[in-house]
Amino acid sequence: MHLERNVSLAPYTTLRIGGPARFYTRVTTYAELIEALGFARAEGLPSFLLGGGSNLLVADEGYPGLVIHLGLAGDTVVDGELHEVAAGTEWDSFVRGACELGYSGVECLAGIPGLAGGTPVQNVGAYGQEVAQTIARVTALDLETLATVSFANSECRFAYRQSLFNSTHRNRYIVTAVRFRLSPEGRPNLTYADLKQHFGDARPAPLEVYEAVRGIRRSKGMLLVEDDPDSRSAGSFFKNPVIPVGQLEGIAKAAGVASVPNWPSGVENAKLPAAWLLDQAGFHKGFALGEVGISSRHTLALINRTGRATCVDILRLRDAIVAEVQGRFGIRLEQEPVYLA
Ligand SMILES: Cc1cc2nc3c(=O)[nH]c(=O)nc-3n(C[C@H](O)[C@H](O)[C@H](O)COP(=O)(O)OP(=O)(O)OC[C@H]3O[C@@H](n4cnc5c(N)ncnc54)[C@H](O)[C@@H]3O)c2cc1C
Known part of the structure; x- marks a missing residue:
């Protein structure tokens, strides 16, 4: 584990706002994650799990504990309809990969910034889809016992922008992997007005919907673009x-x-x-x-x-x-x- 002190958090957030973390570490393996948590415990420090920083407002005074920046990326494992993605994978690259393979189920969630592990936390949604519709299982580290636990969809208590991870059990679990059940038939969801208007009577492939959603997002400033x-x-x-x-x-x-x-x-x-x-x-x-x-x-x-x-x-x-x-x-x-x- 590589530990740094007084690291400005602003560059790690999409708002580009926030003071320093007293301690900061980026973890790329499970062992480093456990080591980081052990350090925080031994020092009596609070810890915070940082993903893509795209749903975050950091105080100007910064954070007095350890910020653990999640970098647990890995290959997406596809087994029939099931796609298992590591929590540190860029969400949009997972969506693109699934669409390229012709799977539907997450195509309307193209262009949402952040990492895959953050998506079940607030049940991200856009353009007629939310991840609660396709998540089969969430694997997480229980911060009380340091055991790996697995939740079926119904156990995640998904609601609008809500799950057990950001409500009743806030700060109890670190999501390490998410398993999605996607449809190989590739029939995209076109319920949202902007998409209906874009495609009319056409029957687009998931990748075409992926591109269209990114285009709509760009026009609304909802796609991360460096100088925008x-x-x-x-x-x-x-x-x-x-x-x-x-x-x-x-x-x-x-x-x-x-x-x-x-x-x-x-x-x-x-x-x-x-x-x-x-x-x-x-x-x-x-x-x-x-x-x-x-x-x-x-x-x-x-x-x-x-x-x-x-x-x-x-x-x-x-x-x-x-x-x-x-x-x-x-x-x-x-x-x-x-x-x-
Ligand atoms: C331009 C823009 C457009 C957006 N559009 C949408 C949209 O259409 N729909 C939508 O729902 N959201 C949208 N968002 C919000 C945001 O992108 C999502 O909520 C995203 O899933 C956050 O992921 P993250 O990795 O950036 O999380 P972060 O911002 O790093 O963290 C947010 C919270 O989740 C927790 N968290 C993150 N990862 C994990 C994990 N692995 N385990 C446990 N807790 C974790 C953090 O501790 C923190 O409390 C948008 C944001 C921006 C900047």
């Missing part, structure tokens, strides 16, 4: 809120509109687009507040506009948005990226 300030973000900063259906009328009234865009969520609830709430509250695409702002192409992405923003800048904008939306509509927006301090 709109992609200096942590993706969507707020979750879409779920509210009782009965509240919709009051929200429409408060917004001065006939009806509120929403879609059903369970029997008596509705999910609202957080982007619509931001727009109604005056936070539009391209909004700027000092060094930070809102992407000019995606209302939900808070961005480090200049590359010089601090965490405090982002928190100021976040709090202004949350307060305005709550004041107008009585809805408290929930932050999606993990806050590390």
Whole structure:
């Protein structure tokens, strides 16, 4: 294990924000991972598992413990419909590989930054797919016992942007591998409006959908592109809120509109687009507040506009948005990226 001190975390996050980790190590083997955890335990330090840093907001003061940067990559093992991917594999390269082989099931999740191990944590989703639909098993290291454990899909308790790994058992497990069940028939999911419009009546192969999704993402600044300030973000900063259906009328009234865009969520609830709430509250695409702002192409992405923003800048904008939306509509927006301090 190679241990470093006072390592700036900003370059390891897609927001390019954050102070130093007191200790930092990049682990590329299971043995190094165990050694790193042993070090943190012996020194009485908290530890944090860092993947691609694409769903992360790091405090300006940094992190007082050990940051373990996951590099456990490996070949994807394909056994019929089952594809086992090591947690440290770049998510997009796994998706591309599966699509190239003609498998469908993850093609709409093309271009999502980060590593494969992070995908079950918040049940990543986009364009009509989420990983909960195709994950067969998740293998993880139990930080209490240091034993390897394996979870079937139903045991992961997947919900919208949620699993046991980021809710009831937060910080208990490190995901080391994920097994997906993909379809060899290669019939891609084309339920999302942008994709339907793109393909019309055509029956595209998974790889064509992969490319189309990346194109749509690029046009919205949701693909990581080196010099594109709109992609200096942590993706969507707020979750879409779920509210009782009965509240919709009051929200429409408060917004001065006939009806509120929403879609059903369970029997008596509705999910609202957080982007619509931001727009109604005056936070539009391209909004700027000092060094930070809102992407000019995606209302939900808070961005480090200049590359010089601090965490405090982002928190100021976040709090202004949350307060305005709550004041107008009585809805408290929930932050999606993990806050590390
Ligand atoms: C431009 C852009 C677009 C995005 N688009 C989407 C989108 O369409 N849909 C979507 O759902 N998300 C999206 N995201 C968010 C993000 O890419 C995903 O949540 C991604 O899966 C995070 O993975 P990561 O490896 O970067 O995790 P990190 O940001 O490094 O970590 C996030 C959290 O997960 C934990 N974690 C990471 N890996 C593991 C592991 N192996 N075991 C246990 N815990 C772990 C970390 O400890 C941390 O708490 C987007 C982000 C950006 C910047």
